[in-house]
Amino acid sequence: MPLYKEGSTAPVVDTGLVPLAFADWLKEPEHPAVSLANTDPVEALEPHLGTLRLIVLHFPKFSDGRAYSQARLLRDRFGYRGALRATGGVLQDQLPFLLRCGFDSFESEQKGFGDALARARTLFSVVYQPVGDGRATASQLRLQRRNVGMAAD
Amino acid sequence: MPDTHFYRYDDFDRALIAERIDQFRDQVHRRLAGELTEEQFKPLRLTNGLYLQLHAYMLRIAIPYGTLSARQLRKLADISRKFDRGYGHFTTRQNLQLNWIRLEDAPDALAALAEVDMHAIQTSGNLIRNVTADHFAGAAVDEIEDPRIWCEIVRQWSTLHPEFSFLPRKFKIAITGSPNDRAAVRVHDVGLRLWRNDQDEVGFEVIVGGGLGRTPLIGKTLRDFLPRDELLAYLEATLRVYNRYGRRDNLYKARIKILVHELGVEKVREEVEAEFAAIKDSALRLAPETIEAIARQFAPPPLRAKRTRVPEVEALRLEDRDFALWLKSNIAPHRVPGHVIVTVSLKPAGAPPGDASAAQMEGVADIADAYSQGEVRVSHEQNLVLPHVAIEDLPAVYRALQRLGFAEANVGKITDIIACPGLDYCALANARSIPVAQRISAHFADLARQHDIGDLKIKISGCINACGHHHVGHIGILGVDRNGVELYQITLGGDVDFGRTAIGTIIGPAVTADRVVEAIDALVATYLESRRDGERFVDTYRRIGAQPFKDRVYAAV
Numbered sequence: 001m002p003l004y005k006e007g008s009t010a011p012v013v014d015t016g017l018v019p020l021a022f023a024d025w026l027k028e029p030e031h032p033a034v035s036l037a038n039t040d041p042v043e044a045l046e047p048h049l050g051t052l053r054l055i056v057l058h059f060p061k062f063s064d065g066r067a068y069s070q071a072r073l074l075r076d077r078f079g080y081r082g083a084l085r086a087t088g089g090v091l092q093d094q095l096p097f098l099l100r101c102g103f104d105s106f107e108s109e110q111k112g113f114g115d116a117l118a119r120a121r122t123l124f125s126v127v128y129q130p131v132g133d134g135r136a137t138a139s140q141l142r143l144q145r146r147n148v149g150m151a152a153d
Numbered sequence: 154m155p156d157t158h159f160y161r162y163d164d165f166d167r168a169l170i171a172e173r174i175d176q177f178r179d180q181v182h183r184r185l186a187g188e189l190t191e192e193q194f195k196p197l198r199l200t201n202g203l204y205l206q207l208h209a210y211m212l213r214i215a216i217p218y219g220t221l222s223a224r225q226l227r228k229l230a231d232i233s234r235k236f237d238r239g240y241g242h243f244t245t246r247q248n249l250q251l252n253w254i255r256l257e258d259a260p261d262a263l264a265a266l267a268e269v270d271m272h273a274i275q276t277s278g279n280l281i282r283n284v285t286a287d288h289f290a291g292a293a294v295d296e297i298e299d300p301r302i303w304c305e306i307v308r309q310w311s312t313l314h315p316e317f318s319f320l321p322r323k324f325k326i327a328i329t330g331s332p333n334d335r336a337a338v339r340v341h342d343v344g345l346r347l348w349r350n351d352q353d354e355v356g357f358e359v360i361v362g363g364g365l366g367r368t369p370l371i372g373k374t375l376r377d378f379l380p381r382d383e384l385l386a387y388l389e390a391t392l393r394v395y396n397r398y399g400r401r402d403n404l405y406k407a408r409i410k411i412l413v414h415e416l417g418v419e420k421v422r423e424e425v426e427a428e429f430a431a432i433k434d435s436a437l438r439l440a441p442e443t444i445e446a447i448a449r450q451f452a453p454p455p456l457r458a459k460r461t462r463v464p465e466v467e468a469l470r471l472e473d474r475d476f477a478l479w480l481k482s483n484i485a486p487h488r489v490p491g492h493v494i495v496t497v498s499l500k501p502a503g504a505p506p507g508d509a510s511a512a513q514m515e516g517v518a519d520i521a522d523a524y525s526q527g528e529v530r531v532s533h534e535q536n537l538v539l540p541h542v543a544i545e546d547l548p549a550v551y552r553a554l555q556r557l558g559f560a561e562a563n564v565g566k567i568t569d570i571i572a573c574p575g576l577d578y579c580a581l582a583n584a585r586s587i588p589v590a591q592r593i594s595a596h597f598a599d600l601a602r603q604h605d606i607g608d609l610k611i612k613i614s615g616c617i618n619a620c621g622h623h624h625v626g627h628i629g630i631l632g633v634d635r636n637g638v639e640l641y642q643i644t645l646g647g648d649v650d651f652g653r654t655a656i657g658t659i660i661g662p663a664v665t666a667d668r669v670v671e672a673i674d675a676l677v678a679t680y681l682e683s684r685r686d687g688e689r690f691v692d693t694y695r696r697i698g699a700q701p702f703k704d705r706v707y708a709a710v
Contacts, residue, residue: 065319100315130436138165
């Protein structure tokens with residue numbers, strides 16, 4: 001399946017890291033790449049996040065959103081900084097959500113996916129939820145604005 | 154025109170709504186160009202409030218916490234005229250549905266809504282839906298704190314939440330700030346009840362896993378007392394547990410109530426509390442300034458105490474029986490002396506419950522501007538509410554409502570029926586609901602008789618999904634399809650009042666549509682013969698049980 005990363009509208013060449021399915025990876029947890037089903041416990045990866053360089057999360061259907069929670073736990077809770085890839089039912093209209101949850105590469109068959117990826121971060125200039133992507137929320141910006149206003153007074 | 158006394162959008166809120174419309178316009182364009190399949194397009198249109206119904210697309214417009222300004226209501230009238238057939242249907246979730254929208258018009262209809270800071274985001278789909286609240290919020294005498302402050306905080310947090318936009322199933326949150334629960338918090342996925350503890354602190358009781366539908370369940374207490382600034386962290390923890398562990402193998406077992414039922418509330422609590430402990434000290438904790446800034450926008454209108462005994466009102470009460478009855482049933486106490494809360498009945502005798510024409514919407518907007526601080530509410534009982542009316546203005550308000558056909562003195566009575574759209578509109582329904590409601594309403598039209606019968610809630614659903622809340626009707630009516638024949642199952646004893654919430658019990662075989670009125674007649678006759686002083690229908694039912702009612706119904710039909 002074509003692989004996309006931010007910075008290129010055309011599919012990119014894979015890094016060459018071959019992810020092991022979770023059950024196989026458990027037998028050799030020093031392997032740097034793993035692929036999880038959306039029912040696999042991400043908590044089990046925590047002690048090995050230093051050696052992991054690629055984690056692939058699966059969307060059996062685009063409407064099955066369990067991998068969003070897995071991604072946020074990996075990024076926001078456990079501080080994972082390696083590659084995080086979405087695969088399976090991955091469509092361009094999910095991109096604003098996927099990016100906010102910490103995914104940075106995407107396998108998708110959808111036509112126009114690369115172009116959509118280039119636009120995805122600018123679709124919404126406002127966010128309401130504090131998540132690990134570091135974007136300031138509307139509430140935080142309102143507070144800042146108030147403080148600046150107060151300093152000016 | 155008076156300023157609004159509820160949350161006003163700022164440039165952040167407006168930018169997000171505008172960008173959302175641009176995104177949806179592009180999605181509609183791709184669908185019409187054939188780049189998206191209906192299966193791919195469906196969740197996209199649903200999260201923008203667009204359903205494909207029996208005959209056409211239906212647009213479900215969010216009315217967050219049921220609060221509208223007169224200006225917004227006029228715009229809804231305008232949109233219904235321009236993009237629909239000049240009327241709308243107010244729903245049990247405080248939304249407005251337009252039943253005849255064209256797909257290619259939908260983005261323009263949404264853009265028109267955005268002109269008055271409204272939208273249709275998340276009124277459908279498997280995600281956190283529009284948050285509902287007590288329709289008397291900000292005016293009720295028994296209120297501890299205005300629940301709409303918290304609804305607005307939840308609205309923002311839940312809007313386009315990146316983690317929770319593809320949940321196992323829809324997720325409904327309701328909030329009440331009064332001990333008398335008018336928001337039905339025990340029959341929602343999450344219900345929040347503000348209360349004051351022994352230390353004089355206000356916090357939330359968090360209730361989880363209630364719901365109607367095919368498996369009606371009363372919600373259980375997940376957390377007895379939650380400090381207010383921890384609300385979003387606690388909701389995020391709850392939603393994460395649900396998103397990870399809620400069932401996705403069976404549509405009918407996917408709501409959080411099934412997770413709670415199957416795991417037990419103790420296990421769910423353990424999971425939620427563990428998750429909560431990990432995130433409660435994050436940016437999700439609400440800053441006092443954030444809460445204050447939103448609370449300030451809900452500051453009540455500056456009403457001055459007025460006369461409580463008004464000779465003109467007393468005189469009209471004595472000479473006009475219908476006005477006297479209207480005062481008894483459609484008026485609720487207000488916290489400012491000399492004021493009341495007026496419920497505008499959208500249930501004139503024989504009419505479809507919850508419908509309003511564009512002209513009627515504009516009429517109510519005018520009355521709100523003249524007599525209710527420019528504010529209107531939508532109740533989950535499918536009526537409108539004028540929250541801040543001076544007693545001395547009641548004769549004028551009554552006459553103005555009469556001219557609109559919305560002055561029926563039937564709030565809480567047998568013809569104040571809740572009904573889902575049913576088979577006339579809905580693709581899911583098995584049977585018609587609205588015509589059954591109309592027939593009952595016409596049969597019991599006599600106001601004196603209605604007031605003699607007293608408080609009696611009839612709720613009608615056209616299928617097991619229970620949008621008409623039949624499970625919690627004192628009399629519930631459920632439409633079923635038996636080999637192509639529409640039949641109606643009758644339940645008794647349901648209730649949504651806090652502390653008495655109950656699911657009704659089926660009394661016997663379903664009856665045909667033309668027998669429903671006879672059956673209701675038999676139930677009412679049984680009650681009238683057996684009631685003791687002060688007993689409502691449901692009280693008598695609780696005392697004497699189902700048998701006398703059953704005997705009478707099945708003897709009659």
